[in-house]
Amino acid sequence: xxxxxxxxxxxxxxxxxxxxxxxxxxxxxxxxxxxxxxxxxxxxxxxxxxxxxxxxxxxxxxxxxxxxxxxxxxxxxxxxxxxxxxxxxxxxxxxxxxxxxxxxxxx
Amino acid sequence: xxxxxxxxxxxxxxxxxxxxxxxxxxxxxxxxxxxxxxxxxxxxxxxxxxxxxxxxxxxxxxxxxxxxxxxxxxxxxxxxxxxxxxxxxxxxxxxxxxxxxxxxxxxxxxxxxxxxxxxxxxxxxxxxxxxxxxxxxxxxxxxxxxxxxxxxxxxxxxxxxxxxxxxxxxxxxxxxxxx
Numbered sequence: 001x002x003x004x005x006x007x008x009x010x011x012x013x014x015x016x017x018x019x020x021x022x023x024x025x026x027x028x029x030x031x032x033x034x035x036x037x038x039x040x041x042x043x044x045x046x047x048x049x050x051x052x053x054x055x056x057x058x059x060x061x062x063x064x065x066x067x068x069x070x071x072x073x074x075x076x077x078x079x080x081x082x083x084x085x086x087x088x089x090x091x092x093x094x095x096x097x098x099x100x101x102x103x104x105x106x107x
Numbered sequence: 108x109x110x111x112x113x114x115x116x117x118x119x120x121x122x123x124x125x126x127x128x129x130x131x132x133x134x135x136x137x138x139x140x141x142x143x144x145x146x147x148x149x150x151x152x153x154x155x156x157x158x159x160x161x162x163x164x165x166x167x168x169x170x171x172x173x174x175x176x177x178x179x180x181x182x183x184x185x186x187x188x189x190x191x192x193x194x195x196x197x198x199x200x201x202x203x204x205x206x207x208x209x210x211x212x213x214x215x216x217x218x219x220x221x222x223x224x225x226x227x228x229x230x231x232x233x234x235x236x237x238x239x240x241x242x243x244x245x246x247x248x249x250x251x252x253x254x255x256x257x258x259x260x261x262x263x264x265x266x267x268x269x270x271x272x273x274x275x276x277x278x279x280x281x282x283x284x285x286x
Contacts, residue, residue, distance in 0.1 A: 003116075007153070008218045010120045014146070016211030017127040023203030024196050027136060029181050033143050036174060037127055040150050043162075051157040063234060063242050067250070069162050070239075073169050074254045078261035080174045084181040085265035091185040092271065100197065 007048035015041035028090070028097045032083045039076040043069045116156055123149030134195055136182045144175040161239050 018037030021030055050065025090105070091097055126145035133139050147170040154163035197203065243251050 005218050006116065006120075007157070009215060010123065010153070012211055012214035012218065013124050014127050014150075015214065016207045017124070017131055019210055020204055020207035021131045023206060024200040025131075026195060026197050029136065029178060029185065030130075030139060033130060033139065033178060036143070036170075037130070037146065040147070040170070043166075044150060044153060047154055047157050047159045047162055051159065063239065063247075066159060066162060066234060066239065067242065067247055069159070070165060071250055071254055073162070073165055074258060077169050077174060078258050080177060081265040082261050082268070084177055085269035088181055088184055088269045097185050 002052075004048055004052040007052075008045060011041040011044040011048065014038075014044070026099050028087045028099055028102070029084070031099065032080065032087070035083070036076065036080060039072065039079075043072050043076075046072065116153075119149050119152045119156065123153065137179065140175060140178045140182055143178065144171055147171050147175060158234075161234075161236050 015038050018034040018041060021034030021037065023034075025031060025034070046065050046069040050069070053065065087097060090102065094102070096102070123146050126142045126149060129142035130139045130146065133142065147166065151163045151166040151171070154160075154166055
């Protein structure tokens with residue numbers, strides 16, 4: 001197993017666990033945690049390919065994969081803030097974070 | 108021992124995956140948030156293993172410093188600490204678990220069956236924080252500005268969404284209370 005494949009397997013494992021959390025847990029905050037885990041797994045893939053790919057050859061400056069990962073981290077942070085804000089607003093409104101009880105968002 | 112990877116990598120991977128599994132299985136939401144922090148730290152260590160120092164420290168700052176704290180605050184604000192009043196797992200947990208296992212099997216099959224990348228050289232890319240900063244200010248300046256606007260809009264929007272609503276002008280019809 002090459003080092004790249006080992007990192008990709010770890011990323012696939014983290015992605016699958018995040019997907020399992022998002023699909024099976026009933027708390028809205030935990031579903032957001034699962035989405036964060038999936039985004040992190042994608043970031044690990046990006047950085048692994050940056051490290052083990054042909055980073056220094058070609059016309060680029062060898063930074064493309066790294067930049068992709070950094071921007072992905074920034075977008076994931078914005079997503080977490082908005083998602084948790086929505087959960088808090090819904091909890092103030094309906095006093096629950098149970099996804100099975102969230103059937104409508106209209107006041 | 109798997110050839111080609113070191114003991115350090117195996118230890119960090121086990122830590123990362125164990126944290127993620129604990130976040131998936133624990134009942135107490137605060138414990139889930141803490142094990143999520145362990146997973147984030149393990150991923151930062153994996154980035155450092157990959158010679159991506161800037162991404163590793165950005166991971167620590169953004170995820171452990173901000174996102175994990177935000178999750179902990181959200182859990183406490185929604186009174187999620189302690190045992191929940193409803194069951195932890197959805198009624199269709201078996202289908203969700205099957206889908207996740209199928210996705211992992213597909214990804215692992217693709218990774219192990221694919222041809223290895225012909226690595227030009229086993230040298231670490233010579234990337235310093237200085238070169239990243241210079242690139243952010245020159246060739247990546249447009250994505251940087253777009254991300255800056257996106258972060259500003261998203262954070263202001265999150266604050267506005269989470270703000271207590273202004274007092275209603277007319278009394279709301281009595282709505283169904285909590286559960």
